[in-house]
Amino acid sequence: MAQTVPIPHGMKEARRRENIAGYLFMAPSLLFFIGFVIFPMGMCLVTSFFNYTMTEFTFTGLKNYQIMFGDSVFIKALVNTIVIVVVSVPITCMFSLWVASVIYKMRQLHTSFFRCVFYLPVVTGSVAVTVVWKWIFNNYTGVLNYVCKALGIISTNVNWLGDPGTALWCIITILLTTSVGQPIVLYVSALSNVDHSLVEAASVDGATNMQTFWRIKWPQIMPTTLYILVITTINSFQCFALIQLLTSGGPNHATETIMYYIYYNAFKLQNYGYGSAMGIILAIIIAIFSAIQFRLAKTDNG
Amino acid sequence: MKKLLALLLCLMLMIPAFALAEDVEITLWTYPIGSWTDDAVVSDLLADFNAVHPEIKVNVQFLDYVSGDDQVTTAIEAKTTPDIIFEGPERLVANWGAAGKMLPLNELFEEEAGKAIYEGVAGSCKGKDGNYYEYPLCMTAHCMVINKKAFEAADAMQYIDAEKHTWTTEGFENACKALAATGFTPVTGIVYCGGQGGDQGTRALVYNLYSGRFTNEDFTKYTIDSEENIKGLQKLYDMVQEGLLTADPGIVAAEEINYFCNGTSAMGFCWNAALETNNKDNLAENVEVFPMAFPSDDGVPTLDGGIWGFGVFNNGDDAKAAAAKEFIRFMCNGNTKAVYATGYFATRDMEDIYTGTEKEINASYSIFAPYFGGYYQIAPNWPVQRTAWWNLLQRIFATGNIADEVAVYLSEVQ
Numbered sequence: 001m002a003q004t005v006p007i008p009h010g011m012k013e014a015r016r017r018e019n020i021a022g023y024l025f026m027a028p029s030l031l032f033f034i035g036f037v038i039f040p041m042g043m044c045l046v047t048s049f050f051n052y053t054m055t056e057f058t059f060t061g062l063k064n065y066q067i068m069f070g071d072s073v074f075i076k077a078l079v080n081t082i083v084i085v086v087v088s089v090p091i092t093c094m095f096s097l098w099v100a101s102v103i104y105k106m107r108q109l110h111t112s113f114f115r116c117v118f119y120l121p122v123v124t125g126s127v128a129v130t131v132v133w134k135w136i137f138n139n140y141t142g143v144l145n146y147v148c149k150a151l152g153i154i155s156t157n158v159n160w161l162g163d164p165g166t167a168l169w170c171i172i173t174i175l176l177t178t179s180v181g182q183p184i185v186l187y188v189s190a191l192s193n194v195d196h197s198l199v200e201a202a203s204v205d206g207a208t209n210m211q212t213f214w215r216i217k218w219p220q221i222m223p224t225t226l227y228i229l230v231i232t233t234i235n236s237f238q239c240f241a242l243i244q245l246l247t248s249g250g251p252n253h254a255t256e257t258i259m260y261y262i263y264y265n266a267f268k269l270q271n272y273g274y275g276s277a278m279g280i281i282l283a284i285i286i287a288i289f290s291a292i293q294f295r296l297a298k299t300d301n302g
Numbered sequence: 303m304k305k306l307l308a309l310l311l312c313l314m315l316m317i318p319a320f321a322l323a324e325d326v327e328i329t330l331w332t333y334p335i336g337s338w339t340d341d342a343v344v345s346d347l348l349a350d351f352n353a354v355h356p357e358i359k360v361n362v363q364f365l366d367y368v369s370g371d372d373q374v375t376t377a378i379e380a381k382t383t384p385d386i387i388f389e390g391p392e393r394l395v396a397n398w399g400a401a402g403k404m405l406p407l408n409e410l411f412e413e414e415a416g417k418a419i420y421e422g423v424a425g426s427c428k429g430k431d432g433n434y435y436e437y438p439l440c441m442t443a444h445c446m447v448i449n450k451k452a453f454e455a456a457d458a459m460q461y462i463d464a465e466k467h468t469w470t471t472e473g474f475e476n477a478c479k480a481l482a483a484t485g486f487t488p489v490t491g492i493v494y495c496g497g498q499g500g501d502q503g504t505r506a507l508v509y510n511l512y513s514g515r516f517t518n519e520d521f522t523k524y525t526i527d528s529e530e531n532i533k534g535l536q537k538l539y540d541m542v543q544e545g546l547l548t549a550d551p552g553i554v555a556a557e558e559i560n561y562f563c564n565g566t567s568a569m570g571f572c573w574n575a576a577l578e579t580n581n582k583d584n585l586a587e588n589v590e591v592f593p594m595a596f597p598s599d600d601g602v603p604t605l606d607g608g609i610w611g612f613g614v615f616n617n618g619d620d621a622k623a624a625a626a627k628e629f630i631r632f633m634c635n636g637n638t639k640a641v642y643a644t645g646y647f648a649t650r651d652m653e654d655i656y657t658g659t660e661k662e663i664n665a666s667y668s669i670f671a672p673y674f675g676g677y678y679q680i681a682p683n684w685p686v687q688r689t690a691w692w693n694l695l696q697r698i699f700a701t702g703n704i705a706d707e708v709a710v711y712l713s714e715v716q
Contacts, residue, residue, distance in 0.1 A: 054378065054401040139550060140488055140566050162496070162552035164700055248497045250693070251551030252700040267372045268689050272379070 041283075044276045052273035064277035074278065077249075077256040080168060084257065085236040085289070088172050092179045092232050093225065099180070100187030101213075115185055122181035126241040133174045134246060137161050161247055164254035171242055171255050178242075179235060183228045190224035191217065226297040230290050237286050258282045326625040327359040329384035333370055335440075335610045336576040336644035338388060343643050350639065351632050358625045360386075367499055367556075378403055383615040385626045391426045391436050392679035392688075394613035399435030405614040405623055406433035407630070415635035418650040426609050426677035438611035439634045440646035443670040444502050445605060447562060447573035449487065450592040453477065456484035456568075463601065467594050467669055471511050471537065474597035478546035481568045486588075489548045491569040492558050493538060495695035498688045500555020502606040502679075503571035504695060508534045510596040510603050517678040524687065524715050526694075527708050535704050542699060549699040565589050571596075574608065575667035576645030582663075593666075595673055604675035610644065647671075683715050690714045 051060045068074050103114040121129055136144050137160040148154045160166050194217050202212045240259040243249055249256040249264065258278060266275035337343040341364075348360050363384065365373060371393070377383045383403070387394065398404050410416045411424060411434050419438060427436040445467075453459050458480040461473035469477070481490040493504060509516050514530030517523060525531065542549045548567075550558075555572035562570035565586035578591055585591065595603035612630045614623055633640045638655045641648045645664050648655075656665040681687065694711040698704055 054375075054398075054403070137552075139548075139552060140561065159550060159552055162550050167552075247552065250496060250696050252693075252696045264689070267375050269686055270375060 044279050047273050048277035048280050050273045052271075052276070054270045060273070064274050065281075067274065068277055068281065073253055073256060074258075074261060076253045077258045077261040080253075080255065081237060081239070081257045081259075083168065084172055084175065084239055085233055088175050088179060088236050089229065089232045091176060092183060093228055095176070096180050096183035096187050096228065097225075100184050100191055103184075104188045104191045111188065115188060118184045119181040121178045126178065127245065129174065129178060130242060130245040133170075134161070137170055162251050164251050167247055167251060167254045171239070171246065174242055174246075175236065175239060179232055183232065186224050186228060187221065190221040194220045222297060226293065229293045229297070233289050233293065234286055237282065237289070325357050325359065326621050327361065328386065328622050328625050328629065329361045329363065330386045330388065330629070331363045331365055331370075331374070331384040332388040333365050333367065333610075335388060336579075336646060338643055339364055340643075347633070347637075347640055347643060350637075351629060354632060355625075355628060358628060360629060374398070381617075383617060385615060385617060385619075385622050386629060387613050387615065388439075388610065389613070390608060390610050390679070391677060392684050394436040394611070395427060395429050396680040396682075396684040398615075399429045399433070399613070400431075403616060404435040405616045406435065407437050407614065407627070408434050410434070410437050410627060410630065413631075415631070420649055422677075423609055423649045426607075426680060427611065429680075430682075436609075436611045436613050437630050437634050438609050438649040440611075440641050440644040441607060441609045441649050442574050442576070442646040442667065443605040443607055443674045444506065444572070444574050445593050445667070445670050446503065446507070446569060446571045446596055447578075448569045448592050448594050449562065449565070449567075449588075450590040451588050452481060452484075452486040452565075452568035453592070455486040456480040462594065464592075467592075468601050468603060468673075469594065469597045470601045471597045471599045473601075474511075475537075475541065475546065478541060482546055487565055487568040489561075489567050491547050491571065492553065492561060492567050493542065493547055493549045493571070493695065493699075494553045494555055494558040495549065495551050495692040495699070496557075497554040498692055500558070500572035501688060501691055502608075503555060503558075503573075505691065506596045506604075506606045507571050508538060510534070510598040511537050513598050513600055513602075513604075515604075515678075517681045519676070521676065521678045521681045524681065524712065527712055532704060532708065535698060535708070539698055539702055539704065543702075549695070551696045551699065560584075563589060569594075574646075575664040578663055578667075579645050579661050593670075595670060603673050605670055605673040606679075607674045607677050608646070609649065609677060610646070611649070687715045 048064055049059060049061055051058045051063070099114070099118065103111050106114070136142055139145070139157055139159040139162060142157075142160070144160060145154070145157045148158070158166065160170050198216050199212055202216050207215065238259050239257050240263065243255055243257055243260040244263065247255040249260050259282070262275045262278045262282070265271045265278065332338045332344070341362075344362055344364075348362070351360065352358070374383070374387070374393075378398070378401075387398075394404060407427075411419070411427075416424075416437070423438050423441055424434070427434050427438055429435050448462075450459070453462070456477070458477040461477040461480075462469040478490045481487070493507070494500070495504060505516055508514075508526075509531055511534035512530040514528050514534060515525050516531075518525055526535075538547070541547045553561075558567065559570055559572060559577060559581065561567040562573075563581050563584045563586065565588045573593060578593070595605060597603070611634065612626075614626045614630070617623070634649075636650075636652070638648075638652065641652065642655050642659070642661065645661055647668065654665060656662055690711050694707055697707040697710070701707065
């Protein structure tokens, strides 16, 4: 049985002071976090049980939640959101890993150049990016229609953002361009930190590039992959700015996402309680997805 | 000695407090109404105001129609609303007024200057509870516009009454056929339905085609399911299917106006006097503006009106509310400069303010005044209706199932 060694009084005092100092350093961030994250979350949960509009604030229990699951637009928004996540998250991760695998071996200058190129849409700002894409997808004078017609892919102009069959895919395409920047930078960094002695040893032992990647590099970049998966999933679930700036959820709710529908109910219809209820459901879904990803990544990591 | 010094210091500290008690600082939020988006124009108007009322300082914030409503909604919930807001009855009366967020302005209407406001206009500023929540400054009739050069190239001017600026539904259809056949512009007209911006244009287009009404005469019930309106929606859908018009769920009116101005489209469904003034430098060479009323089966249109004025938010500060009312009196009671800045017309008898000025063209829009319909935008659930309308058009153009989609729309708005 292990014996507990008593801590001398002086050391206890020092540790107490250290803890106080730690908490004091943490206090500004903690206050900010409580004030702007925890408190609004709590308010959101509370208001989700109320019929809260510009003129009413009456307790309705779970009624908002009942209405939600009978609301065909909410269901459509949920399906669209899941499609965005399921399509964009794997593509973002795979594309980022592929690009990072290629560029991290290059000379420093070239690596930096490509990192900048791919990171540019992230720092450009969604409004500027959206304006450019809107011009590309323009029904009448857009460059995409021009190119597709020149290549014989289409014979008449396609209203890319106005057609229910293409609008969501346009949104996903734009989302991909704005999502890959950060994962590429992270993967380049993670791949550069892989223990080269292990790679060399594997190479000496006759391992192929693929074997080296999956057996040596992949396990070492797994924490980065997990982080990228979780962040990309959350960002995809919270896709809002692109929808608001490009389609307002249309045509015919084809690009409606839960985030946009929350905004639509809260700000356009001033139905704050219902919007809050949807926010709670979205948070639960994101938490479930993230937990699954943590679980799978933990299993893979062995 | 020390006591005397302390007393003097206290008195000195109180001097600015006394001075401030007389000064009031108020905030004005203004939507983009004519040149009320232009800082220089508004500053000039405020300078005039401060020459008379130096004790009232007015801070201005300019809103736009994309995010303005969100800003106001946020401000209402955060209790940080401005003192004065400049917009129309659909927001001031039907939305924020009905929700009890605005102060009644009845006393302004009871004054001599208030009684000079046209009766119909004043009625549009009154809420269902009998209180006035807007004091009107200006008004106009929303119309549509055609590119005269495109119409001439397609020999389509024969389908319009160029003197009255009106046309029939049959003439409109024939004109679209001629325009589509000629191809002077890439598209004839765009029925935009990507959002609520400029939705008065698509509403007027639909209900005029067969002389319907958007609401009943009391403005208490939406009547989009009337036989005339269903026929209007069907006609619009058919014309889109035949390629005579383009339905675009990807754009709102602001973009449609750009497409008209740059010569992409031969007509625009969202237009008025101020838009012509504001866009005079944006017109392509092959575009000549010719404002038109909306087509109707009998050639007698009903046009949506725009009435803009000031409302006062109930912020619980009597001094600020009094200052806000003083500001409104100054701007609205016969201030020609304030009306001129809007590019629209006064809501009371006023001399011609446009002839001989750089906005001379605006005077010609008075031709549409006889077609001004009732101000139905104060109907119940108006904010819900506004979002439901463009969604209805999107669904109709996607499915073609007009009766069912109208039923869904009515279930949302009634």
